[in-house]
Amino acid sequence: MKTALSTLVVERPKHLDEALGILAASVVRERTIPIAGGTDLFVYLNAGTLRGTRYLDLGRLRELRGIEVTRAGVVIRALTTFYELRMHRDIRRRLPSLAIAASEVGALQIQHRATIAGNIANASPAGDSLPVLLAHDAVVAVRSVRGRRDIPFAQFHLGYRQLAIEPDELITEVMIPTPPSGAFAFFRKVGTRRAQSISKVVFCGLLAPHARGRDPHVRLAYGSVAPVPVRALHAEATLRGGRPSVALAAQARAALADDIAPIDDIRSNREYRLEVAGNVLDQFLRAADPRFSRR
Amino acid sequence: MSKSIPLKFVVNGKPTQVSVPPMKRLLDVLREECRLTGTKEGCGEGECGACTVLLDGQSVNSCLVPAFQAEGRKLITVEGLAKGRRLTLLQQAFVEMGGAQCGICTPGILVSSFELLARSKGCVPSEDEVREALAGNLCRCTGYQKIVDSVRAAASAARRGAKSKAAPRAKAKVAKTARAKPRAAKRVRAKAPKKDAARPAKTARAKAPKTRTATGTKRRSSR
Numbered sequence: 001m002k003t004a005l006s007t008l009v010v011e012r013p014k015h016l017d018e019a020l021g022i023l024a025a026s027v028v029r030e031r032t033i034p035i036a037g038g039t040d041l042f043v044y045l046n047a048g049t050l051r052g053t054r055y056l057d058l059g060r061l062r063e064l065r066g067i068e069v070t071r072a073g074v075v076i077r078a079l080t081t082f083y084e085l086r087m088h089r090d091i092r093r094r095l096p097s098l099a100i101a102a103s104e105v106g107a108l109q110i111q112h113r114a115t116i117a118g119n120i121a122n123a124s125p126a127g128d129s130l131p132v133l134l135a136h137d138a139v140v141a142v143r144s145v146r147g148r149r150d151i152p153f154a155q156f157h158l159g160y161r162q163l164a165i166e167p168d169e170l171i172t173e174v175m176i177p178t179p180p181s182g183a184f185a186f187f188r189k190v191g192t193r194r195a196q197s198i199s200k201v202v203f204c205g206l207l208a209p210h211a212r213g214r215d216p217h218v219r220l221a222y223g224s225v226a227p228v229p230v231r232a233l234h235a236e237a238t239l240r241g242g243r244p245s246v247a248l249a250a251q252a253r254a255a256l257a258d259d260i261a262p263i264d265d266i267r268s269n270r271e272y273r274l275e276v277a278g279n280v281l282d283q284f285l286r287a288a289d290p291r292f293s294r295r
Numbered sequence: 296m297s298k299s300i301p302l303k304f305v306v307n308g309k310p311t312q313v314s315v316p317p318m319k320r321l322l323d324v325l326r327e328e329c330r331l332t333g334t335k336e337g338c339g340e341g342e343c344g345a346c347t348v349l350l351d352g353q354s355v356n357s358c359l360v361p362a363f364q365a366e367g368r369k370l371i372t373v374e375g376l377a378k379g380r381r382l383t384l385l386q387q388a389f390v391e392m393g394g395a396q397c398g399i400c401t402p403g404i405l406v407s408s409f410e411l412l413a414r415s416k417g418c419v420p421s422e423d424e425v426r427e428a429l430a431g432n433l434c435r436c437t438g439y440q441k442i443v444d445s446v447r448a449a450a451s452a453a454r455r456g457a458k459s460k461a462a463p464r465a466k467a468k469v470a471k472t473a474r475a476k477p478r479a480a481k482r483v484r485a486k487a488p489k490k491d492a493a494r495p496a497k498t499a500r501a502k503a504p505k506t507r508t509a510t511g512t513k514r515r516s517s518r
Binding site: 006012 | 433
Protein backbone atom coordinates (compact mmCIF):
# COMPACT_ATOMS: atom_id res chain seq x y z
CA MET A 1 0.00 0.00 0.00
CA LYS A 2 1.56 3.24 -1.14
CA THR A 3 -0.55 5.59 0.97
CA ALA A 4 0.82 6.57 4.39
CA LEU A 5 -1.52 4.81 6.82
CA SER A 6 -0.72 7.03 9.78
CA THR A 7 -2.30 10.03 8.06
CA LEU A 8 -5.69 8.41 7.48
CA VAL A 9 -8.62 9.05 9.81
CA VAL A 10 -11.87 7.09 9.80
CA GLU A 11 -15.13 8.11 11.43
CA ARG A 12 -17.66 5.37 12.05
CA PRO A 13 -21.13 6.76 12.75
CA LYS A 14 -24.00 4.45 13.74
CA HIS A 15 -26.86 6.52 12.37
CA LEU A 16 -27.49 8.27 9.09
CA ASP A 17 -28.12 11.66 10.73
CA GLU A 18 -24.79 11.44 12.49
CA ALA A 19 -23.07 10.54 9.20
CA LEU A 20 -24.70 13.45 7.39
CA GLY A 21 -23.57 15.78 10.19
CA ILE A 22 -19.98 14.61 9.86
CA LEU A 23 -20.13 15.02 6.11
CA ALA A 24 -21.57 18.53 6.36
CA ALA A 25 -19.02 19.62 8.96
CA SER A 26 -16.14 18.28 6.88
CA VAL A 27 -16.97 20.32 3.81
CA VAL A 28 -15.39 23.54 5.08
CA ARG A 29 -12.00 21.88 5.57
CA GLU A 30 -11.31 18.59 3.81
CA ARG A 31 -14.34 16.66 2.61
CA THR A 32 -14.70 13.30 4.30
CA ILE A 33 -14.79 10.52 1.71
CA PRO A 34 -17.60 8.00 2.25
CA ILE A 35 -16.41 4.38 2.12
CA ALA A 36 -18.73 1.39 1.64
CA GLY A 37 -17.28 -1.75 0.04
CA GLY A 38 -14.02 0.01 -0.71
CA THR A 39 -13.33 -2.01 -3.85
CA ASP A 40 -12.64 1.12 -5.90
CA LEU A 41 -11.23 3.30 -3.11
CA PHE A 42 -8.64 0.75 -2.08
CA VAL A 43 -7.34 0.39 -5.60
CA TYR A 44 -6.53 4.11 -5.51
CA LEU A 45 -5.20 3.88 -1.95
CA ASN A 46 -2.98 0.93 -2.80
CA ALA A 47 -1.62 2.82 -5.78
CA GLY A 48 -1.13 5.96 -3.69
CA THR A 49 -3.23 8.11 -6.01
CA LEU A 50 -5.98 9.09 -3.56
CA ARG A 51 -5.26 12.38 -1.82
CA GLY A 52 -8.00 12.32 0.81
CA THR A 53 -7.06 11.59 4.42
CA ARG A 54 -10.50 11.57 6.06
CA TYR A 55 -12.95 8.73 5.57
CA LEU A 56 -16.52 8.09 6.59
CA ASP A 57 -17.42 4.45 7.15
CA LEU A 58 -20.96 3.73 6.04
CA GLY A 59 -20.88 0.09 7.17
CA ARG A 60 -22.83 0.62 10.39
CA LEU A 61 -25.70 2.54 8.83
CA ARG A 62 -28.64 0.14 8.87
CA GLU A 63 -30.76 2.78 7.16
CA LEU A 64 -28.75 2.21 4.00
CA ARG A 65 -29.29 -1.55 3.73
CA GLY A 66 -31.96 -3.61 2.07
CA ILE A 67 -34.13 -3.91 -1.01
CA GLU A 68 -37.80 -2.96 -1.00
CA VAL A 69 -40.17 -4.22 -3.67
CA THR A 70 -43.52 -2.59 -4.38
CA ARG A 71 -45.94 -2.58 -7.30
CA ALA A 72 -44.49 0.67 -8.54
CA GLY A 73 -40.93 -0.55 -8.55
CA VAL A 74 -37.90 -1.46 -6.52
CA VAL A 75 -36.03 0.61 -3.98
CA ILE A 76 -32.43 -0.45 -3.62
CA ARG A 77 -30.68 1.08 -0.66
CA ALA A 78 -27.17 2.41 -1.08
CA LEU A 79 -25.20 -0.40 0.61
CA THR A 80 -26.81 -3.22 -1.37
CA THR A 81 -24.01 -5.35 -2.79
CA PHE A 82 -23.93 -6.81 -6.28
CA TYR A 83 -24.05 -10.27 -4.75
CA GLU A 84 -27.29 -9.37 -2.99
CA LEU A 85 -28.67 -8.01 -6.25
CA ARG A 86 -27.81 -11.07 -8.31
CA MET A 87 -29.26 -13.42 -5.71
CA HIS A 88 -32.44 -11.46 -4.98
CA ARG A 89 -35.51 -13.26 -6.25
CA ASP A 90 -37.54 -10.19 -7.16
CA ILE A 91 -34.62 -8.45 -8.84
CA ARG A 92 -34.00 -11.54 -10.96
CA ARG A 93 -37.63 -11.68 -11.94
CA ARG A 94 -38.51 -8.01 -12.40
CA LEU A 95 -35.16 -6.53 -13.37
CA PRO A 96 -33.27 -9.40 -14.99
CA SER A 97 -30.77 -7.13 -16.70
CA LEU A 98 -29.76 -5.70 -13.33
CA ALA A 99 -29.28 -9.20 -11.91
CA ILE A 100 -27.15 -10.15 -14.92
CA ALA A 101 -25.11 -6.95 -14.73
CA ALA A 102 -24.53 -7.61 -11.02
CA SER A 103 -23.29 -11.12 -11.77
CA GLU A 104 -20.78 -9.75 -14.27
CA VAL A 105 -19.22 -7.13 -12.02
CA GLY A 106 -15.62 -8.19 -11.29
CA ALA A 107 -15.88 -11.63 -9.76
CA LEU A 108 -17.44 -13.01 -6.56
CA GLN A 109 -14.80 -11.39 -4.33
CA ILE A 110 -15.79 -7.98 -5.69
CA GLN A 111 -19.54 -8.70 -5.83
CA HIS A 112 -19.52 -9.60 -2.13
CA ARG A 113 -18.24 -6.11 -1.25
CA ALA A 114 -19.03 -3.64 -4.01
CA THR A 115 -22.25 -1.65 -3.66
CA ILE A 116 -24.70 -0.12 -6.10
CA ALA A 117 -24.18 3.38 -4.69
CA GLY A 118 -20.42 2.90 -4.88
CA ASN A 119 -20.71 2.10 -8.57
CA ILE A 120 -22.72 5.30 -9.07
CA ALA A 121 -20.44 7.48 -6.94
CA ASN A 122 -17.23 6.16 -8.46
CA ALA A 123 -18.73 7.46 -11.69
CA SER A 124 -16.58 5.50 -14.08
CA PRO A 125 -18.06 5.71 -17.58
CA ALA A 126 -17.49 1.94 -17.65
CA GLY A 127 -19.48 1.17 -14.47
CA ASP A 128 -21.30 -2.08 -15.21
CA SER A 129 -24.60 -1.32 -13.50
CA LEU A 130 -24.92 2.23 -14.82
CA PRO A 131 -26.44 1.54 -18.28
CA VAL A 132 -29.04 -0.63 -16.53
CA LEU A 133 -30.04 2.22 -14.24
CA LEU A 134 -30.15 4.59 -17.20
CA ALA A 135 -32.25 2.28 -19.36
CA HIS A 136 -34.73 1.77 -16.52
CA ASP A 137 -35.25 5.49 -15.76
CA ALA A 138 -33.84 5.06 -12.27
CA VAL A 139 -33.93 7.90 -9.77
CA VAL A 140 -31.16 8.43 -7.22
CA ALA A 141 -32.07 9.72 -3.78
CA VAL A 142 -29.44 11.77 -1.96
CA ARG A 143 -29.56 13.19 1.53
CA SER A 144 -27.78 15.86 3.49
CA VAL A 145 -28.43 17.78 6.68
CA ARG A 146 -30.47 20.09 4.45
CA GLY A 147 -32.87 17.34 3.45
CA ARG A 148 -33.55 14.89 0.66
CA ARG A 149 -33.33 15.33 -3.11
CA ASP A 150 -34.32 12.92 -5.86
CA ILE A 151 -32.20 13.17 -8.99
CA PRO A 152 -33.07 11.31 -12.20
CA PHE A 153 -30.16 9.00 -12.96
CA ALA A 154 -29.91 10.47 -16.46
CA GLN A 155 -28.90 13.80 -14.89
CA PHE A 156 -26.64 12.36 -12.23
CA HIS A 157 -23.35 12.38 -14.11
CA LEU A 158 -22.47 15.83 -15.44
CA GLY A 159 -19.16 15.00 -17.03
CA TYR A 160 -16.25 12.62 -16.69
CA ARG A 161 -16.38 11.52 -13.04
CA GLN A 162 -18.43 14.57 -12.14
CA LEU A 163 -21.50 14.08 -9.98
CA ALA A 164 -24.58 16.25 -9.74
CA ILE A 165 -24.47 16.20 -5.95
CA GLU A 166 -23.16 18.68 -3.42
CA PRO A 167 -20.13 17.74 -1.29
CA ASP A 168 -22.33 17.28 1.80
CA GLU A 169 -24.80 14.95 0.08
CA LEU A 170 -24.79 11.19 0.35
CA ILE A 171 -26.48 8.67 -1.96
CA THR A 172 -29.04 6.82 0.13
CA GLU A 173 -31.07 4.80 -2.37
CA VAL A 174 -31.86 4.10 -5.99
CA MET A 175 -35.46 3.77 -7.14
CA ILE A 176 -36.21 1.78 -10.26
CA PRO A 177 -39.77 1.94 -11.61
CA THR A 178 -41.30 -1.30 -12.85
CA PRO A 179 -40.73 -1.53 -16.61
CA PRO A 180 -43.83 -1.42 -18.86
CA SER A 181 -45.51 -4.81 -19.05
CA GLY A 182 -44.18 -7.02 -21.79
CA ALA A 183 -40.90 -5.11 -21.96
CA PHE A 184 -37.88 -7.09 -23.07
CA ALA A 185 -34.69 -6.31 -21.13
CA PHE A 186 -31.22 -7.07 -22.35
CA PHE A 187 -27.73 -6.60 -20.91
CA ARG A 188 -24.43 -7.15 -22.60
CA LYS A 189 -20.93 -6.42 -21.39
CA VAL A 190 -18.10 -6.76 -23.86
CA GLY A 191 -14.65 -7.01 -22.32
CA THR A 192 -11.39 -8.85 -22.73
CA ARG A 193 -12.64 -11.72 -20.62
CA ARG A 194 -15.88 -12.40 -18.85
CA ALA A 195 -14.81 -11.86 -15.26
CA GLN A 196 -12.62 -9.15 -13.76
CA SER A 197 -12.32 -7.13 -16.93
CA ILE A 198 -13.49 -3.57 -17.35
CA SER A 199 -15.83 -3.25 -20.29
CA LYS A 200 -14.89 -2.01 -23.75
CA VAL A 201 -18.60 -1.50 -24.37
CA VAL A 202 -21.46 -2.12 -21.96
CA PHE A 203 -25.09 -1.94 -22.99
CA CYS A 204 -28.57 -2.24 -21.58
CA GLY A 205 -31.66 -2.19 -23.76
CA LEU A 206 -35.36 -2.16 -22.92
CA LEU A 207 -38.06 -2.57 -25.54
CA ALA A 208 -41.84 -2.84 -25.15
CA PRO A 209 -43.94 -3.08 -28.29
CA HIS A 210 -46.72 -0.73 -29.38
CA ALA A 211 -49.65 -0.81 -27.01
CA ARG A 212 -53.05 0.80 -27.57
CA GLY A 213 -51.81 3.22 -30.17
CA ARG A 214 -48.93 4.39 -28.01
CA ASP A 215 -45.36 4.56 -29.26
CA PRO A 216 -43.21 1.62 -28.29
CA HIS A 217 -41.16 2.06 -25.14
CA VAL A 218 -37.50 2.02 -26.17
CA ARG A 219 -34.42 2.60 -24.05
CA LEU A 220 -30.88 2.12 -25.28
CA ALA A 221 -28.14 2.87 -22.76
CA TYR A 222 -24.42 2.53 -23.22
CA GLY A 223 -21.32 2.68 -21.02
CA SER A 224 -17.66 3.04 -22.02
CA VAL A 225 -18.54 4.98 -25.17
CA ALA A 226 -18.67 8.54 -23.79
CA PRO A 227 -17.43 10.48 -20.71
CA VAL A 228 -20.63 9.41 -18.91
CA PRO A 229 -23.13 6.59 -19.41
CA VAL A 230 -25.37 7.73 -22.28
CA ARG A 231 -28.76 7.07 -23.81
CA ALA A 232 -28.72 6.59 -27.58
CA LEU A 233 -31.52 9.09 -28.14
CA HIS A 234 -31.26 9.30 -31.94
CA ALA A 235 -31.32 5.53 -32.31
CA GLU A 236 -34.27 5.36 -29.89
CA ALA A 237 -36.21 7.94 -31.96
CA THR A 238 -35.49 5.97 -35.11
CA LEU A 239 -36.90 2.82 -33.54
CA ARG A 240 -40.00 4.63 -32.31
CA GLY A 241 -40.63 6.00 -35.79
CA GLY A 242 -40.96 2.78 -37.79
CA ARG A 243 -42.08 -0.80 -38.00
CA PRO A 244 -39.64 -3.44 -36.78
CA SER A 245 -37.59 -4.77 -39.70
CA VAL A 246 -34.03 -5.37 -40.75
CA ALA A 247 -34.06 -1.97 -42.45
CA LEU A 248 -35.19 -0.21 -39.28
CA ALA A 249 -32.49 -1.97 -37.26
CA ALA A 250 -29.91 -0.76 -39.78
CA GLN A 251 -31.24 2.82 -39.56
CA ALA A 252 -31.05 2.72 -35.78
CA ARG A 253 -27.52 1.44 -36.01
CA ALA A 254 -26.56 4.27 -38.33
CA ALA A 255 -28.15 6.79 -35.97
CA LEU A 256 -25.93 5.53 -33.14
CA ALA A 257 -23.03 7.52 -34.58
CA ASP A 258 -24.75 10.72 -33.36
CA ASP A 259 -25.31 9.29 -29.89
CA ILE A 260 -21.98 7.94 -28.77
CA ALA A 261 -18.47 9.31 -28.81
CA PRO A 262 -16.06 6.53 -27.94
CA ILE A 263 -12.33 7.19 -27.59
CA ASP A 264 -9.09 5.26 -27.98
CA ASP A 265 -7.72 4.17 -24.61
CA ILE A 266 -5.84 1.31 -22.98
CA ARG A 267 -8.80 -1.02 -23.22
CA SER A 268 -9.96 -0.52 -26.77
CA ASN A 269 -10.23 2.01 -29.58
CA ARG A 270 -12.90 4.22 -31.09
CA GLU A 271 -13.44 2.19 -34.22
CA TYR A 272 -13.84 -1.11 -32.41
CA ARG A 273 -16.23 0.40 -29.89
CA LEU A 274 -18.43 1.92 -32.61
CA GLU A 275 -18.61 -1.44 -34.36
CA VAL A 276 -19.36 -3.37 -31.18
CA ALA A 277 -21.94 -0.82 -30.01
CA GLY A 278 -23.77 -1.44 -33.29
CA ASN A 279 -23.41 -5.20 -32.97
CA VAL A 280 -24.90 -5.34 -29.49
CA LEU A 281 -27.76 -3.12 -30.63
CA ASP A 282 -28.46 -5.58 -33.46
CA GLN A 283 -28.24 -8.49 -31.08
CA PHE A 284 -30.64 -6.81 -28.68
CA LEU A 285 -33.21 -5.94 -31.34
CA ARG A 286 -33.20 -9.40 -32.87
CA ALA A 287 -33.61 -10.99 -29.45
CA ALA A 288 -36.39 -8.57 -28.50
CA ASP A 289 -38.47 -8.92 -31.65
CA PRO A 290 -37.94 -11.47 -34.43
CA ARG A 291 -39.23 -8.96 -36.99
CA PHE A 292 -35.90 -7.14 -36.68
CA SER A 293 -34.27 -10.06 -38.44
CA ARG A 294 -36.94 -10.32 -41.18
CA ARG A 295 -36.56 -8.63 -44.52
CA MET B 296 -2.88 12.20 13.61
CA SER B 297 -4.41 8.79 13.31
CA LYS B 298 -3.73 6.31 16.04
CA SER B 299 -3.97 2.58 16.00
CA ILE B 300 -7.30 1.25 17.14
CA PRO B 301 -7.98 -2.02 18.95
CA LEU B 302 -9.83 -4.55 16.80
CA LYS B 303 -11.33 -7.90 17.72
CA PHE B 304 -12.19 -10.60 15.24
CA VAL B 305 -12.05 -14.37 14.92
CA VAL B 306 -9.47 -15.86 12.57
CA ASN B 307 -9.78 -19.54 11.73
CA GLY B 308 -11.86 -20.05 14.85
CA LYS B 309 -9.42 -18.25 17.10
CA PRO B 310 -10.51 -15.01 18.81
CA THR B 311 -7.88 -12.42 17.99
CA GLN B 312 -7.18 -8.88 19.10
CA VAL B 313 -4.86 -6.52 17.30
CA SER B 314 -4.04 -2.84 17.44
CA VAL B 315 -3.71 -1.36 13.97
CA PRO B 316 -4.36 1.82 11.99
CA PRO B 317 -8.01 1.58 10.89
CA MET B 318 -7.28 1.81 7.18
CA LYS B 319 -4.58 -0.86 7.23
CA ARG B 320 -5.41 -3.50 4.67
CA LEU B 321 -6.85 -6.71 6.05
CA LEU B 322 -4.19 -8.49 3.98
CA ASP B 323 -1.42 -6.73 5.93
CA VAL B 324 -3.15 -7.28 9.26
CA LEU B 325 -3.30 -11.02 8.59
CA ARG B 326 0.28 -11.27 7.37
CA GLU B 327 1.98 -8.86 9.77
CA GLU B 328 -0.13 -8.89 12.91
CA CYS B 329 -1.55 -12.41 12.86
CA ARG B 330 1.54 -13.86 11.17
CA LEU B 331 -0.66 -15.76 8.76
CA THR B 332 1.52 -15.46 5.68
CA GLY B 333 -0.34 -18.06 3.64
CA THR B 334 -2.47 -15.26 2.18
CA LYS B 335 -0.46 -13.66 -0.62
CA GLU B 336 -0.42 -10.26 -2.26
CA GLY B 337 -0.53 -10.50 -6.03
CA CYS B 338 -1.70 -7.40 -7.81
CA GLY B 339 -2.87 -5.22 -4.91
CA GLU B 340 -5.84 -4.02 -6.92
CA GLY B 341 -8.49 -6.69 -6.62
CA GLU B 342 -7.80 -8.40 -9.94
CA CYS B 343 -5.85 -11.55 -9.18
CA GLY B 344 -7.49 -13.06 -6.10
CA ALA B 345 -4.23 -14.27 -4.52
CA CYS B 346 -5.25 -12.50 -1.29
CA THR B 347 -8.70 -14.11 -1.12
CA VAL B 348 -10.00 -14.85 2.39
CA LEU B 349 -13.49 -15.49 3.72
CA LEU B 350 -15.15 -12.68 5.65
CA ASP B 351 -18.23 -14.07 7.41
CA GLY B 352 -18.18 -16.94 4.93
CA GLN B 353 -17.93 -14.78 1.81
CA SER B 354 -14.81 -14.54 -0.33
CA VAL B 355 -13.22 -11.10 -0.46
CA ASN B 356 -9.99 -9.63 -1.76
CA SER B 357 -8.19 -8.84 1.50
CA CYS B 358 -6.09 -6.19 -0.29
CA LEU B 359 -9.26 -4.11 -0.69
CA VAL B 360 -10.67 -4.47 2.83
CA PRO B 361 -9.82 -1.91 5.50
CA ALA B 362 -8.97 -3.47 8.86
CA PHE B 363 -11.80 -1.70 10.69
CA GLN B 364 -14.39 -3.49 8.56
CA ALA B 365 -13.22 -6.84 9.95
CA GLU B 366 -14.24 -5.88 13.47
CA GLY B 367 -16.35 -8.50 15.17
CA ARG B 368 -16.36 -10.73 12.11
CA LYS B 369 -15.23 -14.25 11.33
CA LEU B 370 -12.30 -14.76 8.99
CA ILE B 371 -11.03 -17.87 7.34
CA THR B 372 -7.63 -17.94 5.67
CA VAL B 373 -5.88 -20.78 3.87
CA GLU B 374 -4.31 -21.76 7.21
CA GLY B 375 -7.79 -22.47 8.52
CA LEU B 376 -8.69 -25.14 5.98
CA ALA B 377 -6.71 -28.11 7.27
CA LYS B 378 -7.51 -29.54 10.67
CA GLY B 379 -4.16 -29.64 12.38
CA ARG B 380 -1.65 -31.39 10.17
CA ARG B 381 -4.20 -33.33 8.15
CA LEU B 382 -4.89 -31.95 4.71
CA THR B 383 -8.48 -31.60 3.62
CA LEU B 384 -9.73 -33.58 0.63
CA LEU B 385 -9.56 -30.35 -1.35
CA GLN B 386 -5.89 -29.82 -0.54
CA GLN B 387 -5.09 -33.48 -1.17
CA ALA B 388 -6.73 -33.26 -4.58
CA PHE B 389 -4.63 -30.20 -5.49
CA VAL B 390 -1.48 -32.08 -4.48
CA GLU B 391 -2.41 -35.24 -6.32
CA MET B 392 -3.67 -33.69 -9.53
CA GLY B 393 -1.25 -30.87 -10.14
CA GLY B 394 -3.66 -28.13 -9.11
CA ALA B 395 -0.83 -26.44 -7.19
CA GLN B 396 2.16 -25.56 -9.29
CA CYS B 397 4.20 -22.41 -8.60
CA GLY B 398 1.97 -21.80 -5.60
CA ILE B 399 1.38 -18.04 -5.54
CA CYS B 400 -2.29 -18.25 -6.51
CA THR B 401 -2.93 -21.49 -4.59
CA PRO B 402 -3.98 -20.07 -1.20
CA GLY B 403 -6.57 -17.80 -2.83
CA ILE B 404 -7.80 -20.56 -5.10
CA LEU B 405 -8.15 -22.97 -2.19
CA VAL B 406 -10.17 -20.43 -0.22
CA SER B 407 -12.48 -19.69 -3.18
CA SER B 408 -12.88 -23.42 -3.83
CA PHE B 409 -13.60 -24.02 -0.16
CA GLU B 410 -16.36 -21.40 -0.34
CA LEU B 411 -17.79 -23.08 -3.45
CA LEU B 412 -17.81 -26.53 -1.85
CA ALA B 413 -19.44 -25.13 1.28
CA ARG B 414 -22.10 -23.53 -0.90
CA SER B 415 -22.61 -26.69 -2.97
CA LYS B 416 -23.62 -28.65 0.16
CA GLY B 417 -22.39 -32.06 -0.87
CA CYS B 418 -23.16 -31.81 -4.59
CA VAL B 419 -20.36 -31.98 -7.10
CA PRO B 420 -20.28 -28.58 -8.85
CA SER B 421 -20.24 -28.59 -12.64
CA GLU B 422 -17.16 -27.50 -14.52
CA ASP B 423 -18.87 -24.21 -15.38
CA GLU B 424 -19.78 -23.61 -11.76
CA VAL B 425 -16.18 -24.16 -10.68
CA ARG B 426 -14.91 -21.84 -13.39
CA GLU B 427 -17.34 -19.12 -12.38
CA ALA B 428 -16.55 -19.50 -8.69
CA LEU B 429 -12.83 -19.21 -9.49
CA ALA B 430 -13.18 -16.46 -12.10
CA GLY B 431 -11.67 -13.97 -9.66
CA ASN B 432 -8.53 -16.04 -9.10
CA LEU B 433 -5.87 -15.80 -11.77
CA CYS B 434 -3.34 -18.57 -12.32
CA ARG B 435 -0.48 -18.38 -14.82
CA CYS B 436 0.77 -21.98 -14.50
CA THR B 437 -1.95 -24.53 -14.75
CA GLY B 438 -4.15 -23.31 -17.57
CA TYR B 439 -6.90 -23.82 -14.97
CA GLN B 440 -7.92 -27.31 -16.13
CA LYS B 441 -5.98 -29.08 -13.38
CA ILE B 442 -7.45 -26.71 -10.82
CA VAL B 443 -11.00 -27.32 -12.01
CA ASP B 444 -10.35 -31.07 -12.02
CA SER B 445 -8.91 -30.91 -8.50
CA VAL B 446 -11.92 -29.07 -7.10
CA ARG B 447 -14.37 -31.47 -8.71
CA ALA B 448 -12.36 -34.51 -7.64
CA ALA B 449 -12.37 -33.24 -4.06
CA ALA B 450 -16.13 -32.73 -4.20
CA SER B 451 -16.60 -36.25 -5.58
CA ALA B 452 -14.30 -37.72 -2.93
CA ALA B 453 -16.19 -35.90 -0.20
CA ARG B 454 -19.45 -37.23 -1.58
CA ARG B 455 -18.15 -40.78 -1.76
CA GLY B 456 -16.70 -40.43 1.72
CA ALA B 457 -19.97 -39.18 3.09
CA LYS B 458 -21.84 -42.01 1.40
CA SER B 459 -19.74 -45.09 2.06
CA LYS B 460 -16.97 -44.07 4.40
CA ALA B 461 -14.52 -45.05 1.72
CA ALA B 462 -12.55 -41.98 2.59
CA PRO B 463 -9.62 -43.70 4.34
CA ARG B 464 -8.71 -45.55 1.18
CA ALA B 465 -8.79 -42.40 -0.90
CA LYS B 466 -6.64 -40.71 1.67
CA ALA B 467 -4.00 -43.42 1.60
CA LYS B 468 -3.72 -43.10 -2.14
CA VAL B 469 -3.34 -39.35 -2.02
CA ALA B 470 -0.79 -39.56 0.76
CA LYS B 471 1.39 -41.76 -1.37
CA THR B 472 1.39 -39.27 -4.20
CA ALA B 473 1.96 -36.43 -1.83
CA ARG B 474 5.15 -38.08 -0.65
CA ALA B 475 6.35 -38.03 -4.21
CA LYS B 476 5.49 -34.34 -4.43
CA PRO B 477 6.50 -32.95 -1.06
CA ARG B 478 6.67 -29.39 -2.37
CA ALA B 479 3.12 -29.46 -3.64
CA ALA B 480 1.96 -30.61 -0.24
CA LYS B 481 3.66 -27.62 1.26
CA ARG B 482 1.98 -25.19 -1.10
CA VAL B 483 -1.51 -26.27 -0.26
CA ARG B 484 -1.04 -26.01 3.47
CA ALA B 485 0.44 -22.70 4.36
CA LYS B 486 2.37 -22.87 7.59
CA ALA B 487 0.33 -22.65 10.72
CA PRO B 488 1.72 -19.83 12.83
CA LYS B 489 4.24 -20.82 15.44
CA LYS B 490 2.99 -20.20 18.92
CA ASP B 491 5.75 -17.74 19.65
CA ALA B 492 5.72 -16.14 16.23
CA ALA B 493 5.00 -12.74 17.67
CA ARG B 494 8.28 -12.76 19.58
CA PRO B 495 11.56 -11.74 17.99
CA ALA B 496 12.56 -14.05 15.19
CA LYS B 497 15.65 -15.32 17.00
CA THR B 498 13.77 -16.90 19.85
CA ALA B 499 11.19 -18.34 17.55
CA ARG B 500 13.77 -19.96 15.38
CA ALA B 501 15.73 -21.43 18.28
CA LYS B 502 12.62 -22.88 19.85
CA ALA B 503 10.91 -24.24 16.77
CA PRO B 504 11.24 -27.98 16.62
CA LYS B 505 11.63 -29.89 13.38
CA THR B 506 8.14 -30.68 12.22
CA ARG B 507 6.75 -33.30 9.95
CA THR B 508 4.03 -32.81 7.41
CA ALA B 509 0.95 -34.92 7.22
CA THR B 510 2.65 -37.12 4.72
CA GLY B 511 5.68 -37.79 6.83
CA THR B 512 8.00 -35.69 4.71
CA LYS B 513 10.54 -33.70 6.64
CA ARG B 514 9.87 -30.05 6.42
CA ARG B 515 12.09 -27.18 7.38
CA SER B 516 10.39 -25.29 10.13
CA SER B 517 12.74 -22.37 10.31
CA ARG B 518 11.51 -20.60 7.21
